[in-house]
Amino acid sequence: MKKAGNNLPSKVSFLLLNWNGLSFTRKCLRSLLKTSYPNFEIVVVDNGSENDEATTLEKEFANKIKVVRNKINVGYAAGMNVAIKNSTGEYLMILNNDMEFEKNWLQPLVTMLQSNKMIAACQPKIKDLKAKGNFEYAAAAGGYIDILGYTFARGRIFSAVEKDTGQYDQPVRVSWAGVILVKRSVLKRTGLFDPLYFTYAEDVDLCYRISGQGYQIIYVPDSVVYHYGGGVMGKDMPRKMFFIHRNHLILILKNWELQTLLLLLIPRVMLDGISFIYYFVTGYRDISYAVVRSYLSLFTMIPAIIKSRKNAQKIIKKGNRSLIPLYKGSIVWEYFICRKKIFTEIMSSDDYEVNV
Numbered sequence: 001m002k003k004a005g006n007n008l009p010s011k012v013s014f015l016l017l018n019w020n021g022l023s024f025t026r027k028c029l030r031s032l033l034k035t036s037y038p039n040f041e042i043v044v045v046d047n048g049s050e051n052d053e054a055t056t057l058e059k060e061f062a063n064k065i066k067v068v069r070n071k072i073n074v075g076y077a078a079g080m081n082v083a084i085k086n087s088t089g090e091y092l093m094i095l096n097n098d099m100e101f102e103k104n105w106l107q108p109l110v111t112m113l114q115s116n117k118m119i120a121a122c123q124p125k126i127k128d129l130k131a132k133g134n135f136e137y138a139a140a141a142g143g144y145i146d147i148l149g150y151t152f153a154r155g156r157i158f159s160a161v162e163k164d165t166g167q168y169d170q171p172v173r174v175s176w177a178g179v180i181l182v183k184r185s186v187l188k189r190t191g192l193f194d195p196l197y198f199t200y201a202e203d204v205d206l207c208y209r210i211s212g213q214g215y216q217i218i219y220v221p222d223s224v225v226y227h228y229g230g231g232v233m234g235k236d237m238p239r240k241m242f243f244i245h246r247n248h249l250i251l252i253l254k255n256w257e258l259q260t261l262l263l264l265l266i267p268r269v270m271l272d273g274i275s276f277i278y279y280f281v282t283g284y285r286d287i288s289y290a291v292v293r294s295y296l297s298l299f300t301m302i303p304a305i306i307k308s309r310k311n312a313q314k315i316i317k318k319g320n321r322s323l324i325p326l327y328k329g330s331i332v333w334e335y336f337i338c339r340k341k342i343f344t345e346i347m348s349s350d351d352y353e354v355n356v
Helices: 022-032 053-064 075-085 107-114 184-190 202-212 237-255 258-281 285-300 302-315 318-323 331-337
Strands: 012-018 040-047 066-070 091-094 099-101 119-128 143-145 151-153 180-183 216-227
Touching: 012 022, 012 053, 012 075, 022 040, 022 053, 022 099, 040 053, 040 075, 053 066, 066 075, 075 202, 091 107, 091 184, 107 119, 107 180, 107 216, 119 202, 143 202, 180 184, 180 202, 184 202, 202 216, 202 237, 202 302, 202 318, 237 258, 237 285, 237 302, 258 285, 285 302
Parallel strands: 012 040, 012 091, 040 066, 119 216
Antiparallel strands: 091 180, 099 216, 119 180, 143 151
16 A cells, blocks of 8 residues: 655545455455555455455555455445445545556546546546457446446447457547546535445446536546456356346436436336347246346335435436436447447447547
8 A cells, every 4th residue: 555645646545345256356456556656545345255355365465455344245336335435535446356457557547537627537448358459348448328228338339349459549428437536526426336236337327426417427548457357246147137137227217317217118128028038038047037036126126216216316417417428329229120239330439529
């Protein structure tokens, strides 16, 4: 942990969770500690791991990191909130524990964050640790969301992942960031991650509230990080699909304007029904059952969703909705019916370019 001193730049808190992922977390921390930026701290929240992994991390990294223990796995959203509350940096870097970093990766993000008071957060270029010439699945070169609540990214539409040939090397405004550097002062206005999600889509939800306050979220191509992807949950696909289907429904139920929600909810449910049938007839019946479970879980959460919606609608300013980078069409239609597999076939980055 690099210590603060005179004339140091703004302090950055690196925040990550560990849940039965000791091998990934060790590699991540070793890489992170090589960061050239002179003023940072590392906070690791152990989310109820087995075999006392928190003690192992404390012993191996001694005074270089701060370890916070959760007795049980409270999920990514609530766990990251614990990390935020136990950090001291002016800027918060929300990370995954299955990542590696180039030495000078952080400075371009900090520079962007400081270039304009209306820039609240930014994301690096995220590449695949397993195939470094490719973008990584989750947020690639910046995330977007369509009107039905489906997420995609520059460099990744559903399962189609592009190679990085420099095609997304310009800064742009994005809807959401999978790996995000954010100003603490902004989170005091928007609130932290919503524990309602447990895991998956909590980052999209937070970014929507940030944009709803009139701030911008910027993709910064000069910063490059590498993500393994699915390091802990990757092998449990039914559980992953349960959260994805449930949480993206929570996302639109919570954040969309009422008239928009009433118009689009039935088409969204129909698409989930088609997904169920597809998984079932193609032999992925455990995943099709996960779709059903996601709806059963959703119904039990309605009172909590209504409460969360009331809070979100107070934060999201009506006049800012038109400024949020949102794809007004259906990415499902474009991908599966029109067979468009590349981001530039669907959206133009020119609409969201940033002058820096």
